[in-house]
Amino acid sequence: MHATLPLLQATDFPPLRRxxxxxxxxxxxxxxxxxxxxxxxxxxxxxxxxxxxAGVDLVLDVLARRxxxxxxxTGGAPELHLQFRRLVRAARSLGATVIDxxxxxxxxxxxxxxxxxxxxxxxxxxxxxxxxYTQENVDSQRGAGVFARSIAALGELNALGxxxxxxxxxxxxYNPLGPVLPGPQDKLEAxxxxxxxxxxxxxxxxxxxxxxxxIKRFGSTLVSKGRFAAYMTLLHDSHRPENLExxxxxxxxxxxxxxxxxxxxFNQMLGLALQLPGRPRPHLRDLLEQDLAGRxxxxxxxxxxxxxxxxxxxxxxxx
Numbered sequence: 001m002h003a004t005l006p007l008l009q010a011t012d013f014p015p016l017r018r019x020x021x022x023x024x025x026x027x028x029x030x031x032x033x034x035x036x037x038x039x040x041x042x043x044x045x046x047x048x049x050x051x052x053x054a055g056v057d058l059v060l061d062v063l064a065r066r067x068x069x070x071x072x073x074t075g076g077a078p079e080l081h082l083q084f085r086r087l088v089r090a091a092r093s094l095g096a097t098v099i100d101x102x103x104x105x106x107x108x109x110x111x112x113x114x115x116x117x118x119x120x121x122x123x124x125x126x127x128x129x130x131x132x133y134t135q136e137n138v139d140s141q142r143g144a145g146v147f148a149r150s151i152a153a154l155g156e157l158n159a160l161g162x163x164x165x166x167x168x169x170x171x172x173x174y175n176p177l178g179p180v181l182p183g184p185q186d187k188l189e190a191x192x193x194x195x196x197x198x199x200x201x202x203x204x205x206x207x208x209x210x211x212x213x214x215i216k217r218f219g220s221t222l223v224s225k226g227r228f229a230a231y232m233t234l235l236h237d238s239h240r241p242e243n244l245e246x247x248x249x250x251x252x253x254x255x256x257x258x259x260x261x262x263x264x265x266f267n268q269m270l271g272l273a274l275q276l277p278g279r280p281r282p283h284l285r286d287l288l289e290q291d292l293a294g295r296x297x298x299x300x301x302x303x304x305x306x307x308x309x310x311x312x313x314x315x316x317x318x319x
Contacts, residue, residue, distance in 0.1 A: 004219035005270045007228065008301040014244060016297040018263075021287075023252040025072040025265060025314065026051070026059055028081040030257070032103065047076065051257040055284070056083045058259060060090050062287045072252070072314065074101040074265065079115055088122050098124045104153040105146055116153075120160040125169040127208065127314075128154070133195040137177060154202045163204040171206045171316075179222060179231035181238060181309045182209035185317035208316030211235075211305045213266050232301060238308035240319075247306050248313035249297050259284040263297045265314070266305075272298045 029050035051059075063071060071091045078084055078100060091098050100119060107115050119126060130150055132138050138147035154170075157163065163170035172192060176182055189207035196202040212218050214231055222228040249263040253274065261282040262268035275296050276282040282290075311318025 001217070002220040002223040004215050004223065004228070004302075005272075005300070007223075007232075008214070008270070011299060011301040011303070013299045013301060013303045014241070016244065016247065016250065016299060018292050018295045018297060019250045020293050021066065021068060021251060021253060021291075023070040023072055023248075024059065024063060024068050024255060025074060025252050026255045027074050027257055027265065027268065028076065028078045028084065028087075030076045031080050032076040049257050050081055051083070051259070053083055055257070055259045056087050058284045059087065059255070060094070062284055063091060063094055063096055065288050068096065070097045070099065072099040072101070077103055077106045079106050079112065080109070085118060088118075088124060092122050092124075098122065100124050100126050102126050102128045103142075104128050104130065104150040107153040107156060108149055116156050116160055120157075120162065120168055123168060125171070126157065126162060127171045127173060128157075128204075129175075130154075130172045130192075131175045131177070133192050133199075141175075141177060151200050151202065154196075154204070155200070158201075158203055163202075170204045171208055172204050173316075174207055174209045175212055179212065179214075179227050179234070181211055181234065182312070182317070185209040185310060206316070208314075209310070209312070210314075210316070211308060211312035213302055213305045215266060215302055216269050232304070235301075235304035235308045239304055240307055240309065240311065243307040243311035243318045246311065246313070246318040247303075248315065249306075252314070253287070253292065255284055261286070266302055267298055267300075270300065270302070272300060274298065 030047035031050060079102065088098050106112060131141050135147040138150065157170055161167040174182060174188055185207060188209060192207050214222055214228060222231055252264065254262040254265045254268045256268050261274040261284065262272065263274050274282045275298055276286060276290065279286060306312050
């Protein structure tokens, strides 16, 4: 795999500083039941990196001590972590909103028969990957049969009240198939809602559009195909300064499976640590005492992926 960090470190991206911390995004590990072409984590079935029980306890300590309102769980497939359900129950008991970044097919994995019921019982907000509403596009990006399994999982979630007005929150995530920016989020959402309802009777709340980041598996593919420079030019040329105030790194901290801190999930994958004086690799333990508001954010050239066009964040388009 081609390393992309050396291609991204020289940057003229504008400096950023943190606002108040509202979201703890925790990568529980890289094990996943899928190995998607666009994956910026390089997750897959053979990965073994997973947060230990002490790390899970520390996450809960930080949530309680700092009064953080949202716990955003990602991976890999976070649901495959053996501590996932304990963590969700405990975080919900603290009053935190829990987001599960779900690939949908995990609901059909062995031993996960009651996973959908658990998520509904705990009122977990589901943010589910579905890069298109057609079988051809989804299966080409995520593997044969993934689309059919995803539709079956969405039907199961709908039956539990997910995605319906006044019910449990089910958002879908769209990624472009290649090195292009996502189309307008509101138009894509209307297309998704029409196609999924008419063809499968599937409903959901919102569509979140995300730009593909030129890092890890996707970035390496661009390098191999000689398209990396062209994609970076597109991101630079599409930069919109007004998106800077709404980028996710201003209010979110990303935590890796070992407990180390980053300004966002993309920086985590590149190894760009959160900046804290006297701490070359800040850890969750530091959040028990440290207030990050006003601290500088580590930036590199991939950050243009968040400010290009309509903008891109874990919550979808920025404007």
